[in-house]
Amino acid sequence: MTSEQRLEQLREKAWQEGVVPGRGVDVVGGPIPRRPGYYGQPVVKPPVWTWEIPLYFFFGGIAGMSAVIATGAAIFHHVDLARAAMWLAAIAGAVLSPILLIMDLGRPHLFLNMLRVFKHRSAMSMGAWILSAFGACAVPGLIALELHARQIFPGPLDQLLRIAAGVFILGAAVFGTLLATYTGVLIGATAIPAWFLHRTLLPIHFGTAGLGSAAAILELVGHRIAALNFLGFYAAAVETGLLIWLSANKHGAADRAIHEHGSGWLIRIGEILNGPLALVLRFFAFIPLAAISFLLGALISRIGWIAVGKVSGSDPESVFAAERSSPVEL
Amino acid sequence: MIGEGIKSTNQRKHSYVQDRVEVGFFTDPSVCIGCKACEVACKEWNQVPDDGFTWTGNSYDNTGHLGASTWRHVMFLEQDRPKGNQVVGPMSLDQDPFRWVFLSDVCKHCEEAGCLEACPTGSIVRTEVGSVLVQNDVCNGCGYCVVSCPFGVIDRRPEPLHDAGGAFKCTFCYDRQKSGLVPACAKVCPTESIVFGRLDDLRAHGAERVRQLQENGYSDAQLYDPTETSVRGIHAFFLILGEPEAYGLPPKPQIPTIYLKSAWTSAFATAIASIIATLVAFAFFS
Numbered sequence: 362m363t364s365e366q367r368l369e370q371l372r373e374k375a376w377q378e379g380v381v382p383g384r385g386v387d388v389v390g391g392p393i394p395r396r397p398g399y400y401g402q403p404v405v406k407p408p409v410w411t412w413e414i415p416l417y418f419f420f421g422g423i424a425g426m427s428a429v430i431a432t433g434a435a436i437f438h439h440v441d442l443a444r445a446a447m448w449l450a451a452i453a454g455a456v457l458s459p460i461l462l463i464m465d466l467g468r469p470h471l472f473l474n475m476l477r478v479f480k481h482r483s484a485m486s487m488g489a490w491i492l493s494a495f496g497a498c499a500v501p502g503l504i505a506l507e508l509h510a511r512q513i514f515p516g517p518l519d520q521l522l523r524i525a526a527g528v529f530i531l532g533a534a535v536f537g538t539l540l541a542t543y544t545g546v547l548i549g550a551t552a553i554p555a556w557f558l559h560r561t562l563l564p565i566h567f568g569t570a571g572l573g574s575a576a577a578i579l580e581l582v583g584h585r586i587a588a589l590n591f592l593g594f595y596a597a598a599v600e601t602g603l604l605i606w607l608s609a610n611k612h613g614a615a616d617r618a619i620h621e622h623g624s625g626w627l628i629r630i631g632e633i634l635n636g637p638l639a640l641v642l643r644f645f646a647f648i649p650l651a652a653i654s655f656l657l658g659a660l661i662s663r664i665g666w667i668a669v670g671k672v673s674g675s676d677p678e679s680v681f682a683a684e685r686s687s688p689v690e691l
Numbered sequence: 692m693i694g695e696g697i698k699s700t701n702q703r704k705h706s707y708v709q710d711r712v713e714v715g716f717f718t719d720p721s722v723c724i725g726c727k728a729c730e731v732a733c734k735e736w737n738q739v740p741d742d743g744f745t746w747t748g749n750s751y752d753n754t755g756h757l758g759a760s761t762w763r764h765v766m767f768l769e770q771d772r773p774k775g776n777q778v779v780g781p782m783s784l785d786q787d788p789f790r791w792v793f794l795s796d797v798c799k800h801c802e803e804a805g806c807l808e809a810c811p812t813g814s815i816v817r818t819e820v821g822s823v824l825v826q827n828d829v830c831n832g833c834g835y836c837v838v839s840c841p842f843g844v845i846d847r848r849p850e851p852l853h854d855a856g857g858a859f860k861c862t863f864c865y866d867r868q869k870s871g872l873v874p875a876c877a878k879v880c881p882t883e884s885i886v887f888g889r890l891d892d893l894r895a896h897g898a899e900r901v902r903q904l905q906e907n908g909y910s911d912a913q914l915y916d917p918t919e920t921s922v923r924g925i926h927a928f929f930l931i932l933g934e935p936e937a938y939g940l941p942p943k944p945q946i947p948t949i950y951l952k953s954a955w956t957s958a959f960a961t962a963i964a965s966i967i968a969t970l971v972a973f974a975f976f977s
Contacts, residue, residue, distance in 0.1 A: 400749040406846055408838050437973040437977055468830070471830075474831045483810065485833060538961075545961075551839055564955075591971070670838065674843075677939060681941075
């Protein structure tokens with residue numbers, strides 16, 4: 362909206378200075394643009410991942426850590442809890458996670474190519490194998506556990522099922538811990554500054570959020586036992602510590618996506634919900650509320666970390682700042 | 692090389708693929724005229740779809756940046772610095788220092804390539820000539836190479852373009868090279884700003900060109916070839932005037948695999964801590 366007065370101003374300015382700097386005057390012969398880098402263009406590419414990936418981080422974490430809880434429950438003879446946890450592990454890890462991952466692929470019909478090679482230096486390849494191994498343990502583990510718990514087969518066969526359930530559930534727990542934590546490695550070992558600068562924090566956050574979320578869901582479906590409450594306390598306490606760490610360990614322009622913009626708010630809200638708020642609610646024994654707060658926080662912070670990648674990857678100054686200031690120790 | 696006309700390496704047939712010789716591009720902005728023939732040749736030969744006609748307002752650059760459907764990108768820098776031994780002042784033609792720099796950007800074909808290491812399908816491979824190639828029929832479009840490239844080169848092609856969903860970048864005209872032909876962009880470059888040839892020859896040529904330019908007043912001419920970082924050098928390297936940041940080039944690019952050790956250590960520690968916490972929970976709180 363240009364008024365007559367503004368036109369007068371422009372004429373004055375042009376008369377005095379020869380050029381009129383203003384929005385939309387970046388043309389040849391005009392003032393030299395002063396945006397960072399090359400016309401403010403991103404130096405690295407922001408992630409192309411859409412909503413499926415943060416949801417996968419959320420469900421993959423729940424699935425993996427459910428199998429760990431199932432193992433603990435099975436060892437200490439909480440059979441019903443072990444069954445519920447294995448159902449959760451199988452549904453979230455062997456059904457939801459693969460569906461979400463395949464949906465995110467640019468060419469979903471080629472999803473089997475994920476298992477074409479085994480590359481230990483690619484976190485994505487390792488993730489595909491971890492998820493496959495987890496599914497291959499969780500589903501038979503659940504079936505064997507259910508058959509054993511319902512006493513379908515007699516005598517020695519049931520004994521065999523019991524052993525099979527134990528072996529598969531233990532396998533699911535081992536791969537499950539990796540399933541819940543590798544996602545932090547996945548985004549930590551990239552060229553996105555706000556991600557790689559926090560590559561140590563990310564696996565701790567993703568793994569612990571997975572453990573707390575698994576315990577929270579099991580509590581919400583009715584398993585209100587002291588062991589799960591302890592895990593809730595543990596996860597919320599660790600997340601509170603991570604919130605403090607994240608606030609103290611700032612890298613200026615290099616990781617400002619975590620502290621500024623909408624992405625920064627997502628991280629903060631998520632971390633407060635699954636850190637201090639969940640801890641306080643649990644302390645005053647509002648267990649369902651604490652569980653819901655933790656789950657919401659875990660989901661929001663996953664969405665937040667992908668949003669951080671998009672903001673940081675599109676910001677040329679974050680790349681320059683990260684590379685110029687912090688020497689990377691190999 | 693430069694000035695050899697039809698006898699230059701840009702026009703000769705070669706057998707680098709058969710001889711397994713490392714080859715590269717040397718791109719020299721001091722002789723680039725910004726004609727964008729390289730962009731056109733690349734799009735035409737490789738049948739890369741157009742990705743929209745938009746006006747950026749950034750000098751004569753309406754290409755924007757490298758991506759899934761842009762494998763050569765001519766940059767147009769407008770800087771208030773003297774070009775070479777330009778004389779500036781009230782008694783000269785130019786009142787203020789000014790230079791217009793053109794540079795044709797391309798995939799760097801890193802010695803240690805982030806995209807290649809990240810690819811979970813084995814779609815991205817190293818060729819006989821040392822270039823990095825995406826095998827389109829194997830790529831399932833997971834998008835991990837996109838965030839693993841320290842130069843922001845490779846990208847996933849969006850709908851509704853032809854062959855959408857896969858990751859694409861410069862192929863170094865592998866198809867042409869197999870037949871002894873020079874990559875399309877180098878073949879058409881009228882000033883040999885893009886030089887194709889043996890990597891060791893090009894590196895010597897580049898160093899010589901920097902020396903020449905510095906003698907002629909281009910005091911900020913330097914090679915952009917990050918051999919000191921974990922990328923360990925690039926096969927398509929550049930001569931630049933001024934700092935790499937102005938070209939949108941990362942000053943110290945790192946291959947993301949160097950972050951794996953600390954990230955996995957943290958992951959394993961978290962895994963063990965979670966197991967211990969769970970066992971403690973069930974052992975002492977039930």
